[in-house]
Amino acid sequence: MRMTSEKHTSPMLFVRRLRVRMLRFVRSFVLVSMVAGISYIILLPLFSKLSASLMVEADLYDAAVKWIPRHLTLDNYVKVWGYMRYPRVFLNSLLLALGASLLQVASCALVGYGLGRFAFRGNGLLFALVMLTLIVPPQVLMTPLYLNFRFFDIFGLLPNPINLINTPYPVLLMSMTGTGLKNGLFIYISRQFFKGMATELEEAAYVDGAGLFMTFYRVMLPCAAPALLVTFLFAFVWQWNDYFYSSLFMSTVELMPNALTAIGSRYVSSLELVRASAGTGIRLEITSQFLSILDSGGMILFVAPLLLMYAFMQRYFMESVERTGLVG
Amino acid sequence: METRKLFRMSLGRKREIGGYLFVMPFVVGFVLFFLYPCVQSVVFSLSRLELTQTGFSLSFVGVDNYRYAFLRHPTFVRELTATVLQTLKDVPLILVFSFFAAILLNQKFFGRGLARVIFFLPVILGAGVVLRMERSNYIMSMIAIDPAASETGLGGFLVTFLDGLRLPRFLIEYILFAIASVAKVISASGIQVMIFLAGLQSVPSSLYEAANVEGATGWESFCLITFPLMSPLVITNLVYTVVDSFTGESNTLLDLIRKTIFSGAGYGASAAMAWTYFAIVGVVLAITMAVVSKRVFYQK
Numbered sequence: 190m191r192m193t194s195e196k197h198t199s200p201m202l203f204v205r206r207l208r209v210r211m212l213r214f215v216r217s218f219v220l221v222s223m224v225a226g227i228s229y230i231i232l233l234p235l236f237s238k239l240s241a242s243l244m245v246e247a248d249l250y251d252a253a254v255k256w257i258p259r260h261l262t263l264d265n266y267v268k269v270w271g272y273m274r275y276p277r278v279f280l281n282s283l284l285l286a287l288g289a290s291l292l293q294v295a296s297c298a299l300v301g302y303g304l305g306r307f308a309f310r311g312n313g314l315l316f317a318l319v320m321l322t323l324i325v326p327p328q329v330l331m332t333p334l335y336l337n338f339r340f341f342d343i344f345g346l347l348p349n350p351i352n353l354i355n356t357p358y359p360v361l362l363m364s365m366t367g368t369g370l371k372n373g374l375f376i377y378i379s380r381q382f383f384k385g386m387a388t389e390l391e392e393a394a395y396v397d398g399a400g401l402f403m404t405f406y407r408v409m410l411p412c413a414a415p416a417l418l419v420t421f422l423f424a425f426v427w428q429w430n431d432y433f434y435s436s437l438f439m440s441t442v443e444l445m446p447n448a449l450t451a452i453g454s455r456y457v458s459s460l461e462l463v464r465a466s467a468g469t470g471i472r473l474e475i476t477s478q479f480l481s482i483l484d485s486g487g488m489i490l491f492v493a494p495l496l497l498m499y500a501f502m503q504r505y506f507m508e509s510v511e512r513t514g515l516v517g
Numbered sequence: 518m519e520t521r522k523l524f525r526m527s528l529g530r531k532r533e534i535g536g537y538l539f540v541m542p543f544v545v546g547f548v549l550f551f552l553y554p555c556v557q558s559v560v561f562s563l564s565r566l567e568l569t570q571t572g573f574s575l576s577f578v579g580v581d582n583y584r585y586a587f588l589r590h591p592t593f594v595r596e597l598t599a600t601v602l603q604t605l606k607d608v609p610l611i612l613v614f615s616f617f618a619a620i621l622l623n624q625k626f627f628g629r630g631l632a633r634v635i636f637f638l639p640v641i642l643g644a645g646v647v648l649r650m651e652r653s654n655y656i657m658s659m660i661a662i663d664p665a666a667s668e669t670g671l672g673g674f675l676v677t678f679l680d681g682l683r684l685p686r687f688l689i690e691y692i693l694f695a696i697a698s699v700a701k702v703i704s705a706s707g708i709q710v711m712i713f714l715a716g717l718q719s720v721p722s723s724l725y726e727a728a729n730v731e732g733a734t735g736w737e738s739f740c741l742i743t744f745p746l747m748s749p750l751v752i753t754n755l756v757y758t759v760v761d762s763f764t765g766e767s768n769t770l771l772d773l774i775r776k777t778i779f780s781g782a783g784y785g786a787s788a789a790m791a792w793t794y795f796a797i798v799g800v801v802l803a804i805t806m807a808v809v810s811k812r813v814f815y816q817k
Contacts, residue, residue, distance in 0.1 A: 220626045227618065228635045230703050234657060235642065241656045249656075300543040307536025315540055322551050324756075324802070326764040328771050329791040332561060332784045333554035336573060343549070366546020376543065395528070401535035423640075430645030446646040481655035488647055495641050503634050510711055 235492075242266065242486035246479045269486040272455040273448040279494070282429060282445040285357050290424035292364035293372055294417055300367050301379025302405055306391070316380070323373030327433060334359075335437060359438040360428075370427050370434065375420045382416035383409065415509035422506055426495060445491055452487045453480050562788035582789035593773065593790060600770040601797060604762045607702065608805075610695050611758050612751065615706040619713030620743075640707035648704070648765075705762065709754045716750045717743070745814035752809055756802065763798045770794060 236256070241249070242265050244258040251259060269275075304316050327334075338359045340350035353359050363369040367376055386409065394404040410417075432446045440447065457475060499506070562582050564575040586593050622633055651657045675696075679689045695702075720743065728738040762768070774794070777787040 217626050220621065220624055221628065224621055224626070224628075224632045227621075227703060228632060230700055231635055231638055233700070234651065234704075235638075237656055296542045296546075300540050303536050303539025307532055307539065309533045309536040312536070315543070318547060319543065322547065324760055324798070325551075325555070326771070326791070326795060326798070328764070328774050329558055329788075329795050330551065330554040331775070331791075332566075332778060332788055333557035334550065336557075337550075337554060340573075344553075363546065363550050365542065366550065367543040368546035368550045401531065401538075405539070426641050427645070430647065432646040432649055449646055449650065478655050481657075484650055484654055485656055488650060492642055492647065499634075499638075499641055503637075506637075507630075507633055510715055 238485040238488055241482055242269075242489050244482060246476065246482060249478050249482065265482055265486040266490070268456070269452060269483055269490060272452050272459070272483070273445075273487060273490065274443060275448075275490060278443045278445055278448040281443050283494075285360065285444065286425050286428040288357070289360050289364040289369060289428045290421055292361060293367070293369050293375060293424040294421045296365055296367040297372055297375035297420060298379050298410065298413065298417060299405075300376050301381075302383050302409060304376070305380040305383035306386075306409075319373050319376045321373075322368060323371065323377075331437060338438060353438075355439055355441050357439065357442070360434055364424075369424075370431055371423070375424065378420055379413065379416050382413055386412060418502075418505055418509045422498075422502065425498075429495060449484075449487050449491050452483050456480065456483055558788050559792065561784050562792050564785055566784040578785065582785040583793065585786050586790045586793060590777075590786070590790075596770045596773055597794065597797070600763075600768060601801065604759065604801070606691070606694065607698070607705070607762055608755065608758050610698065610702045611706045611709060611762075612754055614702050615709035615754065616713055616747070616751075618706070618710045619717055622710070622714055623717045636710055637707055639704045640711070642704070705758075705765075708761075709758060712750055712754055712757070713747065716747055720746050748813045749815060752806065752813060755805060755809060759798070759802055759805065763794075 240256050240258065243261055243263070244254070245260045245262055245264075248254045248258045248260055253259070300319075304312060304319070335354070338353040341347070341353045342350040353362075360369065364372070390408055390412070391404055394408045399407065429445060432450070435442075435444045435446045436450075460475060560575065563577060563579060565578050565581075567574050567576075618636060622629065622636060626632075676689070676693070679692060684692075724742050725738055728742060733741070764771070774787050774790045777790060778784055
């Protein structure tokens, strides 16, 4: 009783508590302002693209306009939607990214399980090779890979070479075998995860009469859901963003990255069409500033599906990152 | 009865075979889509390659392609040194920033959930084709930050301030460079922040409690607990960052290598350039790994 009354009355204690509270406030103020600053830099390109894509060209030169366009317009989006042939391109890219990332998740889980849980001769070497595929830039392999898929015959096993260029098969084949885009990283993640799991689970499954594959499929795989989710998200995002393989293997296929880089030239050729039909009387100018506006709109349309997906999945994503033990 | 016997092998033997079966997809993929193309690429770099109706023909030319890349190509050597130097300048910045950001995100403060969502956005936005498009975009060039460009205002003040501290010239230049590339550094460190953050969360809190009881200050427990335990992750992130910047979409040397294919010099010269580049990447990686791994602390 005496203690509590002292707590309330002693001016010394009151000052000390005030000091602690002040310090805590200053600390969190500094923290939040630093975080806000970094967040601003991260979001700046996104916002500036969004605002530019809603402008008419004159707004870009208007010194009074910084973020909010004077002449708000959706015209750029209408144009870009057409130049990108958005609905079809979206569907193609979605199917490819889904297919490739699901295959990658499956193959990387299998390989990661094999590397993480089984002691066999050459395990260490194989893991080193997985890391090697991550380190060698794909540009080193670009020419041979292109030629192999152009004249695909698996070391002469097929009588007539098949042309797989401009089909999704090169990407799907590579995803299936764990050699797709950054798959070394995914194998690493799933290996670390499986390695950290308790052996009791497996043993219990064996005792109950499950075979090796059954154990993997029914017992280990469900436990690995967080690692698989992280892998899937990465695989999907990287496949969606990928310009390298898309332009190398599928340059004439209507995919998002190809459509995005083609906006400029399609705009120019559409202008030329107008000029041809209207004769020389009409004056048309192409400025790089206006192309930037169109490109900004295109980039917003390009990242919008990813942002939507991220918004829906970020909660599971954060949890998964924490539980995957990326760290090992 | 033979088959029955086969199925009744010991669990150890069964697991060994099982292991091989599980890694089979990668073995097939590695041979078909990595090892074989690798060998081919080395052969290409030593040959002249011509496309024919049904395939391609090779004629051996020795180190001619390498000679072309180094001696006759107008910009290759310059681009190569520029790219490597750029990477060496960027990597420390990315590592320091991502460690700092991970520590920030590991604190408790108002709006932490939102901050995490934003900090991982670069993983989604900062990869691939968007980065590539931004390089030549007029709007993106308007929002670029360059303190050295503005003589007056904050930039000028910063330069005079650093000069007044009597820092060596190269350090001032590096600081200005760091500020100018803030946006690039942040957009390149999404995954690294994630790895560090996961690491920070795996440090057992009992260690901090014990240190606290013993009277350690926050700074001491950071230096003596957090930092040593994070040091293995520094290696992981170092390798990831180096590889990422050497193979990333914003790398202009890779564009050069790709363009060379379709220019007069052809496949051979492009392969020679790619291998030269990879050799240098390998050396850089090996040296930095050797330097850093000596200072790494392992708990076990």
